[in-house]
Amino acid sequence: MAASVDPLAEIRAGFFAECxxxxxxxxxxxxxxxxxxxxxxPIHAAFRAVHTIKGGAASLSYQALAETAHIFExxxxxxxxxxxxxxxxxxxxxxxLADDLAQAVERxxxxxxxxxxxxxxxxxxxxxxxxxxxxxxxxxYQSGNEALHLINALTDLGEASVSCDAGALPSLDTLDxxxxxxxxxxxxxxxxxxxxxxxxxxxxxxxxxxxxERLTEASPPPTETAANRPDDGKPQxxxxxxxxxxxxxxxxxxxxxxxxxxxxxxGELAIAEAILARRLRDAxxxxxxxxxxxxxxxxxxxxxxxxxxxxxxxxxxxxxxxxMARILREAAARAGKPARLHLVGETTEIDRSIAERLVxxxxxxxxxxxxxxLEDSARRAASGKPAEGQITLSAAHRSGRVIVELADDGxxxxxxxxxxxxxxxxxxxxxxALTEAETDALLFRxxxxxxxxxxxxxxxxxxxxxxxxxxxxxxGRLSLWSEPGRGTRLSxxxxxxxxxxxxxxxxxxxxxxxxxxxxxxxxxxxxxxDLDQFARGERLVRLRQRQTPLFDAAGxxxxxxxxxxxxxxxxxxxxxxxxxxxxxxxxxGQSQIVVKPFGAGLGRVxxxxxxxxxxxxxxxxxxxxxxxxxxxxxxxxxxxxPERLAS
Amino acid sequence: xxxxxxxxxxxxAESSSDYLGLSAGGxxxxxxxxxxxxxxxxxxxxxxxxxxxxxxxxVNLRGxxxxxxxxxxxxxxxxxxxxxxxxxxRPVIVVVESAGRLLGVAVxxxxxxxxxADRALEPPPACATGPGGSFLRxxxxxxxxxxxxxxxxxxxxxxxxSAA
Numbered sequence: 001m002a003a004s005v006d007p008l009a010e011i012r013a014g015f016f017a018e019c020x021x022x023x024x025x026x027x028x029x030x031x032x033x034x035x036x037x038x039x040x041x042p043i044h045a046a047f048r049a050v051h052t053i054k055g056g057a058a059s060l061s062y063q064a065l066a067e068t069a070h071i072f073e074x075x076x077x078x079x080x081x082x083x084x085x086x087x088x089x090x091x092x093x094x095x096x097l098a099d100d101l102a103q104a105v106e107r108x109x110x111x112x113x114x115x116x117x118x119x120x121x122x123x124x125x126x127x128x129x130x131x132x133x134x135x136x137x138x139x140x141y142q143s144g145n146e147a148l149h150l151i152n153a154l155t156d157l158g159e160a161s162v163s164c165d166a167g168a169l170p171s172l173d174t175l176d177x178x179x180x181x182x183x184x185x186x187x188x189x190x191x192x193x194x195x196x197x198x199x200x201x202x203x204x205x206x207x208x209x210x211x212x213e214r215l216t217e218a219s220p221p222p223t224e225t226a227a228n229r230p231d232d233g234k235p236q237x238x239x240x241x242x243x244x245x246x247x248x249x250x251x252x253x254x255x256x257x258x259x260x261x262x263x264x265x266x267g268e269l270a271i272a273e274a275i276l277a278r279r280l281r282d283a284x285x286x287x288x289x290x291x292x293x294x295x296x297x298x299x300x301x302x303x304x305x306x307x308x309x310x311x312x313x314x315x316x317x318x319x320x321x322x323x324m325a326r327i328l329r330e331a332a333a334r335a336g337k338p339a340r341l342h343l344v345g346e347t348t349e350i351d352r353s354i355a356e357r358l359v360x361x362x363x364x365x366x367x368x369x370x371x372x373x374l375e376d377s378a379r380r381a382a383s384g385k386p387a388e389g390q391i392t393l394s395a396a397h398r399s400g401r402v403i404v405e406l407a408d409d410g411x412x413x414x415x416x417x418x419x420x421x422x423x424x425x426x427x428x429x430x431x432x433a434l435t436e437a438e439t440d441a442l443l444f445r446x447x448x449x450x451x452x453x454x455x456x457x458x459x460x461x462x463x464x465x466x467x468x469x470x471x472x473x474x475x476g477r478l479s480l481w482s483e484p485g486r487g488t489r490l491s492x493x494x495x496x497x498x499x500x501x502x503x504x505x506x507x508x509x510x511x512x513x514x515x516x517x518x519x520x521x522x523x524x525x526x527x528x529x530d531l532d533q534f535a536r537g538e539r540l541v542r543l544r545q546r547q548t549p550l551f552d553a554a555g556x557x558x559x560x561x562x563x564x565x566x567x568x569x570x571x572x573x574x575x576x577x578x579x580x581x582x583x584x585x586x587x588x589g590q591s592q593i594v595v596k597p598f599g600a601g602l603g604r605v606x607x608x609x610x611x612x613x614x615x616x617x618x619x620x621x622x623x624x625x626x627x628x629x630x631x632x633x634x635x636x637x638x639x640x641x642p643e644r645l646a647s
Numbered sequence: 648x649x650x651x652x653x654x655x656x657x658x659x660a661e662s663s664s665d666y667l668g669l670s671a672g673g674x675x676x677x678x679x680x681x682x683x684x685x686x687x688x689x690x691x692x693x694x695x696x697x698x699x700x701x702x703x704x705x706v707n708l709r710g711x712x713x714x715x716x717x718x719x720x721x722x723x724x725x726x727x728x729x730x731x732x733x734x735x736x737r738p739v740i741v742v743v744e745s746a747g748r749l750l751g752v753a754v755x756x757x758x759x760x761x762x763x764a765d766r767a768l769e770p771p772p773a774c775a776t777g778p779g780g781s782f783l784r785x786x787x788x789x790x791x792x793x794x795x796x797x798x799x800x801x802x803x804x805x806x807x808x809s810a811a
Contacts, residue, residue: 618691619692
């Protein structure tokens with residue numbers, strides 16, 4: 001018994017991954033405006049998605065999920081054959097059914113088949129007379145199954161008439177005894193539950209062709225289908241149980257760990273290549289030689305390989321956003337605040353593992369926006385806002401990072417209340433003078449919650465600090481803007497990928513650092529006036545027509561200091577276009593680097609987001625411009641510059 | 648206990664574990680061998696910004712980033728790293744694993760492996776005094792010697808590991 005647990009667990013995991021995909025497709029279909037047309041393609045797409053979930057759920061004995069999917073499927077089926085498209089009321093009902101389905105999937109995932117199995121009363125809609133067309137594949141026989149047993153089991157369910165189709169049988173001399181050539185048609189009468197039929201085929205479903213149709217003569221139907229549909233070319237009766245990849249976009253599911261191993265190997269290859277190139281140069285390889293040309297070719301291929309592997313790692317934020325749309329509907333319903341979610345930039349590509357790890361923080365953020373951000377209807381009406389709260393979730397690429405923003409048009413942060421709460425919790429002194437930004441920052445303190453009553457959804461005091469922790473763990477930063485009466489905007493700045501980046505390598509204070517190229521504006525020689533200013537302890541110089549803070553890179557990091565003679569500065573900008581100029585000793589050039597996380601256990605490393613391994617095998621820190629700017633801002637400018645300190 | 652069941656005393660079934668002896672900051676300690684993944688020669692560690700002095704930095708361990716601490720300084724003793732140029736004074740990195748995380752521990756020298764019976768272990772004194780007291784897992788009392796067993800989990804620099 002125990003031995004059978006593992007393979008099944010794998011199948012279940014595959015099923016839920018597929019569900020996620022199908023729910024996304026369902027959302028797509030329901031959001032498609034053309035669904036309002038009678039018999040439109042989105043209705044069929046929605047039907048196929050729900051149907052596939054139902055089939056999988058039934059075969060894995062997730063009864064409650066199969067029930068929910070079945071109810072939805074019946075609704076969609078009626079809609080498929082209706083001669084008018086769904087109106088707004090029907091669409092709202094569809095949306096609610098879709099949310100129910102998503103929840104049922106979630107329940108099945110957490111509770112498992114036994115916990116899910118409550119309430120298996122036969123659904124009258126599932127009863128009927130059936131025609132089963134069954135064609136075993138060779139694999140069915142090879143795995144020791146016997147068609148006769150299955151057919152016998154069916155005859156136990158009701159009044160059966162069985163016919164065998166031997167039309168595919170070749171002549172004896174060409175017959176391969178290992179193959180299955182026969183198919184059977186079984187008509188079952190006497191109000192049989194469809195589930196009972198599917199259960200019979202539970203273990204062979206993927207090694208046979210199985211079609212189960214309701215016999216319509218016997219039960220004149222709400223589900224009358226197939227006959228008079230105009231569009232065609234596609235299989236109209238999707239009762240074929242399809243498994244695995246969906247027809248529209250064939251995909252392969254790969255375990256993320258295996259994928260990371262591949263990514264790591266590609267990274268190692270890049271490092272080995274760099275070492276080789278260096279050794280050859282040191283050995284005096286002529287740049288114009290054939291060997292140098294061949295090396296260049298290898299490097300180009302290596303770069304292409306890396307890009308291709310990287311592209312596999314990314315996916316559009318769309319599925320993530322769709323999941324958030326469901327979270328929002330659920331939160332809005334429970335809080336009794338109508339809200340509409342606008343999605344912007346759904347095609348923005350993001351690293352898969354980042355997307356996965358964003359689910360939790362985004363869920364928190366959305367619930368917070370509904371619970372704390374949006375006012376109740378009365379207050380919205382009083383301030384002349386539409387009754388429906390407007391929430392925008394957007395994604396965009398900026399400065400080599402992915403920016404994910406959540407904005408609401410609610411009341412904004414009630415800073416007086418935040419202050420009062422912080423005071424009551426002893427987080428601040430009664431006479432503390434706080435700027436708006438400092439007050440807002442209190443929201444991210446562990447255990448802080450402004451909810452006056454603990455809401456059903458958020459307000460348990462595990463909100464924003466958990467969000468911040470999760471975002472920081474991804475190498476991201478979180479910023480918040482809020483305007484009283486206008487709303488609140490939370491912005492997450494995340495690395496594009498956790499894997500590779502283009503970087504500018506510099507030497508400062510004897511150490512090599514990598515600066516993300518996307519954030520590096522330019523390198524410049526400092527003029528004598530700038531240097532004099534710097535030596536006097538002034539930390540603002542005019543560069544690129546902007547007053548820019550100027551710091552010694554190594555000094556800022558507490559790792560020594562630059563050579564005073566260097567006079568070379570690199571200008572950095574973060575995604576909010578805040579600037580910083582860093583004095584460095586030497587520019588070592590541009591390079592594609594493999595991003596290696598510090599790993600747990602080191603805690604946060606101020607100023608550095610991760611590390612990379614250089615061509616000579618040593619480790620260099622990847623500096624994070626945003627963090628450096630924060631570090632610079634936190635530095636006491638009135639203190640003497642580091643190079644004047646006694647060493 | 649041993650009086651009630653004298654037959655168990657000194658029987659081959661008595662449980663015991665192996666420990667690696669090492670010296671750091673001029674003193675002797677032992678680490679449970681079960682926590683040690685490998686021992687490697689020292690390579691230049693890339694320093695990290697704004698870290699306590701006992702964090703030497705990070706090194707490349709076959710493609711992953713390994714944090715390395717100076718055990719001597721971590722325990723409040725003399726630094727393990729006597730600096731470049733001192734012949735034979737380069738430390739050795741002992742890679743330990745604790746709670747699934749790898750940590751490089753730079754020591755002056757590794758010594759032999761000792762087998763110690765579990766019954767010879769005593770909890771560290773409540774007021775763990777003396778160098779590195781709060782990093783001790785136990786004291787191993789055998790014959791006329793007392794060996795100090797370090798707790799790998801308490802050496803890590805992360806927020807949860809900084810017991811000092």
